[in-house]
Amino acid sequence: MDKGKALHFLFVKSETKTPGGLAARPVLTSYYKSNHFKNRPFDAYNNYTSPTADIEAGSLTPRVTDPSVREAVAGILRADPELAALVRSECSKGDWAGIITRIWPSTKYLDVIVTGAMAQYIPTLKYYSGGLPMACTMYASSECYFGLNLRPMCDPSEVSYTLMPNMCYFEFLPMDSAAASGGDASQLVDLARVEVGREYELVITTYAGLNRYRVGDVLQVTGFHNSAPQFRFVRRKNVLLSIESDKTDEAELQRAVERASALLRPHGAAVVEYTSQAYTKSIPGHYVIYWELLAKGPAGGAAVGEGTLERCCLEMEEALNTVYRQSRVADGSIGPLEIRVVRPGTFEELMDYAISRGASINQYKVPRCVTFPPIIELLDSRVVSSHFSPALPHWTPGQRSDSD
Structure with a gap:
């Protein structure tokens, strides 16, 4: 990460309200809208630029009306007609195959999530990137960060995650047991006792106060890294249909x-x-x-x-x-x-x-x-x-x- 730059697409979703009036929103939306993110200290590894600027003229879009924002951004913007002409030329050719490497020829890889329901986007990513490697680095949810892919450049079909025991206390409900459809805690096994090839529903106890919370993810043990088990994401439990963040049972x-x-x-x-x-x-x-x-x-x-x-x-x-x-x-x-x-x-x-x-x-x-x-x-x-x-x-x- 100290060898270049990264282009991030950050998506903020609409939030809802609970009956008690509390804001309910995805964890990343909560983070991106927080003062912790907006007023964060400088970090070379998380250096973001926003909002959008006019590359050719070196000026900020008129849609940004806040004077203080316009003044701050105007101090660092520079007109780059040559770059603007390149972007306009490449995007007007009609064929967007390999558009990422055509505009950013030094791009090395894509950092993406392509397991579970997200696997549907692999062909599209290959098309727009010209076949760049796809790194699938981590396994996380709004409840907790779970694990890392220790082979981030592996083929998407081979992605397995090594769970990190310092993130929370992990337990597993065997999917072939009677407890899988009920709630019998006596069937739970801990991280050290899972078996290769078997499928389990993930159960977590977190620092934030979730106690034996059933995440709803079904994982399969694929092997071990030293003594730490590694898991492949199989599916969401009891979910019939899912396109994106939706879950229909x-x-x-x-x-x-x-x-x-x-x-x-x-x-x-x-x-x-x-x-x-x-x-x-x-x-x-x-x-x-x-x-x-x-x-x-x-x-x-x-x-x-x-x-x-x-x-x-x-x-x-x-x-x-x-x-x-x-x-x-x-x-x-x-x-x-x-x-x-x-x-x-x-x-x-x-x-x-x-x-x-x-x-x-x-x-x-x-x-x-x-x-x-x-x-x-x-x-x-x-x-x-x-x-x-x-x-x-x-x-x-x-x-x-x-x-x-």
């Missing part, structure tokens, strides 16, 4: 489907089966819900038109939690929800496929979220119509939902 998805399907009743139709996927092949990603409709009554479901199904999409979004709706409305990090109607009999075909792969016909249940490519291909090959939410769901800062 099975019960919430069920409620949303029920609420939306009520709009079908006047048209003589109902949802007979459904499943879902977090579609991340485009950015922003979005929820895809597969519906198989059952036609009832003399109308036979024929009157269910485009407008009704679009309203069903929006109704589902209105039923989802505040974090999802904030991401849709304020952040734009999730795209409109999509309902794909599949032809009758599709879910029977899905069951036949699962049984052909060894599933028990007596214990088979329709998966409420699918990730296995052949299953997604089967569903997509049976789609008869596709519909998107026509508007943004309702969301206002400070709003909370029952599932928050």
